Amino acid sequence: MRLIERLLPHGTNYDFIRYRLFAFGITAFLIVGSLVSIAVKGFNFGIDFAGGILIEAQATSGPANLHAMRTSLGELNLGEVSLQEFGTTGRDVMIRIQRQDGAEKAQMDALAKVKDTLGPGFSYRRVEIVGPKVGGELVRDGVWAVVLSLLAIAVYVWFRFEWQFGVGALISTFHDVITTFGLFSITGLEFNLTTVAAILTIAGYSVN
Template sequence: MVAKRVFFIVSIALIAASLSLFFTRGLNYGIDFVGGTLIEVRTDGPADIAALRAQLGGLGLGDVSLQEFGDPRDVLIRIQKQDGGEEAQQEVVEVVRAALGDAVEYRRVEFVGPTVSEELFRDGLYAVGAAMLAMLVYIWFRFEWQFSIAAIIALVHDVITTIGIFALFQFDFNLSTVAAVLTIAGYSINDTVVVFDRVRENLRKYKAMPLQTLFDKSINDVLSRTVITSTTTLLALLALYILGGEVIRGFSFAMIWGVLIGTYSSICVAVPVLIYMNLRSAPVGEPTPAAEAPAE
């Protein structure tokens, strides 16, 4: 706990940078949240993005964005939602097909209306909020209210920094990202519960030990388990990021960051916060041999 001030400074800097990026650059919301039409095409050779952009930009469809999608031959075309309902969106696809002709292969066409996108965005916020509230209540009943507050502070830290990473790199923020955020929250709470459980056990066992020393001992007791678990999870996620393709790259990237930041916060944020939470302690006394002896 000697470095708790350093950890707090690093965490506050990460949160401040994440919020700054969110309010200045914003998130690159996917079609799930903003509505519109998405078309994935494959050209015969490496795609000429500039020529395709010039070709589609003159069709009068409003905002049209193109980007390479994994393979140099694959192009992702995003077109803003059109006035006139679903029929107008279908007409957009026909206009694009007529402009590009048979020179490309149409691999995917998706359409999300404005009403659906608003509902998905709202439901995503509700899901994250409900998950955090449920975790707060669980920690409260499982431990004490001080542990619950510390766990939620660490959880909010993880969610905000994850959003900051997406704002920084402008990855698509869509429904799969919301699923990743919820998974990150669960992973972070799981790690935090493991550490808190050892803290609670040591609070009962070492009643004369100073809190900072006790917290250091509790972290050291579970550190190897936490590092090994996180490392094995990262190996699977790295394989998913490298080999899984462009479609799930945003999800796997969010998960990689979440495992790293969740491991950091459970050790370097949640436990140090407990120092300032006035934990209840039993009367001072050395641990008895019976307390330290294994149960028969």
């Protein structure tokens, strides 16, 4: 308690309201900028939404060499290829490849090229080919999840707080969600199902 008193002497008064117009301006700028970026640039959808090939590979002898794998797979000209190590052994690798132009045969040909390039040193625990129809359904479901969660929060705030505080809570939640969407749009970070889960978490915490 004494430490707090030394940091904030008795009678200290910080006039935050004095800077409200500046804060309003920054908030409006972030929201408008985010909406413009979303409308003009859109999102860098991951395989979950855009479709593509998902492979869980495991090195059969020793840890996987991600650098060598990126180099060899990059030479296949399959478009965007991302590798992510998971697990604790250093042998498990998640490989994501963007959807290839063409029908199912084009996806299978790309998968065969990947397996041939990696060689016999890997086993494959899971292979998924996500089509554009499935990706579109996931986009729709993700949008509905965010919208319904915001509506539920609005109903809760309506009954829980006085209207002045309720409006402030809803505006702050809207601000946090929209600017997070804007961040992904502006930076081009991959937007996937994990992102949707994170945004739902942000919406929940914003009320607090």
